[in-house]
Amino acid sequence: MPKTMIDERSDERSRRHFLKGCVGTAGAAVAAVAVSTTVEARDTYQRPPEALGLLYDATLCIGCKACVAACKRANDNPPEFSTSDRLWDTPLDTSGHTFNIIKMYRSGTMATKDDESNGYAFMKTSCMHCADPSCVSACPVTAMTKDPTTGIVAYDPEACVGCRYCVVACPFGIPKYQYDSPTGKIGKCELCRHRYRDGHYSACAEVCPTGATLYGRTSDLLNEARRRLALEPGSVTTYPRGKLNDGPDQSYEGLVGNYQQHVYGETEYGGTQVLKLSAVDFEKVGMPRLPPRSSAATSETIQHTLYGGLLMPFAVLGAMTYVARRNVHHEDDTPADEPVKEES
Ligand code: SF4
Numbered sequence: 001m002p003k004t005m006i007d008e009r010s011d012e013r014s015r016r017h018f019l020k021g022c023v024g025t026a027g028a029a030v031a032a033v034a035v036s037t038t039v040e041a042r043d044t045y046q047r048p049p050e051a052l053g054l055l056y057d058a059t060l061c062i063g064c065k066a067c068v069a070a071c072k073r074a075n076d077n078p079p080e081f082s083t084s085d086r087l088w089d090t091p092l093d094t095s096g097h098t099f100n101i102i103k104m105y106r107s108g109t110m111a112t113k114d115d116e117s118n119g120y121a122f123m124k125t126s127c128m129h130c131a132d133p134s135c136v137s138a139c140p141v142t143a144m145t146k147d148p149t150t151g152i153v154a155y156d157p158e159a160c161v162g163c164r165y166c167v168v169a170c171p172f173g174i175p176k177y178q179y180d181s182p183t184g185k186i187g188k189c190e191l192c193r194h195r196y197r198d199g200h201y202s203a204c205a206e207v208c209p210t211g212a213t214l215y216g217r218t219s220d221l222l223n224e225a226r227r228r229l230a231l232e233p234g235s236v237t238t239y240p241r242g243k244l245n246d247g248p249d250q251s252y253e254g255l256v257g258n259y260q261q262h263v264y265g266e267t268e269y270g271g272t273q274v275l276k277l278s279a280v281d282f283e284k285v286g287m288p289r290l291p292p293r294s295s296a297a298t299s300e301t302i303q304h305t306l307y308g309g310l311l312m313p314f315a316v317l318g319a320m321t322y323v324a325r326r327n328v329h330h331e332d333d334t335p336a337d338e339p340v341k342e343e344s
């Protein structure tokens, strides 16, 4: 049926009410935010004093991938094939069944190792065990947790609901969903915590023949990284292997690399428990440039600001109730003495 002028006016009034309502709602929301800005910003959490981690020194890595195979064995993960013969475990990236991978940087003639312009270099990719992990912050059911003593970021498949918020939240692209599994869980490095009770530690560090991957307390690993950066490139020094400061001496003499003067993970993202050294620019070998503040601290501060004391939801609810009441009033506002027209 075509609309009458009365219908048009009624529509116009509804639109005005709706717009007013929107303005009112937005105003109430802004007011709520303004009031609630007294909520304190959350600081980035620090590593626990006894945090455990790894130091990966790319200048010592020979790309043998013994650590990739050991990681598969230690976590009972199946092989993944990227070649048509399907003879060897050849994952191209981390996945729900590959928690550690060695990637290769290539440039120009690839003549020299650790040469940025005409060379090649290696880089390990696995969980960084962040001091303030966004995967833990994003997980709605605490399937991702951070141990208060070791700082290891662990995953509980029993608690996981498969929402994959952790996958999206991680700045390093580490948690991966097992798309091929009927129960669909997340796969990621847990620093081999299941091996500790048998006196073992991270399998990748245990098997590394050169000490490129070294296991230990993060504070000790950070001191070791700083020691290396202070040495003259090309001079001779002692490199530990396996476990730092707390295991059989497997050290050996080697030449000092031409390091970038930066310990990756010392400050990135609030600090990580896995630290890295490289002769090639970190961004070129695939490590993202990250600010010193964790995104978990930023996002939780915003959430707490918006929802502090439940001001925001109450303000929005109040504004919506007001709009609804205004609309109901309009229909009932017909004066009592005005006759109600009946349709014939
Ligand atoms: S085992 Fe050690 S040397 Fe071999 S690829 Fe892994 S980190 Fe590099």
Ligand code: SF4
Pocket: 126, 127, 128, 129, 130, 133, 134, 135, 136, 153, 169, 170, 171, 172, 173, 174, 175, 188
């Ligand atoms: S690297 Fe990613 S998965 Fe690992 S702790 Fe940090 S945010 Fe979590």
Ligand code: SF4
Pocket: 067, 070, 071, 072, 074, 075, 099, 100, 126, 127, 188, 189, 190, 191, 192, 202, 203, 204, 205
């Ligand atoms: S610590 Fe264990 S799970 Fe993590 S990368 Fe090394 S071998 Fe794999």
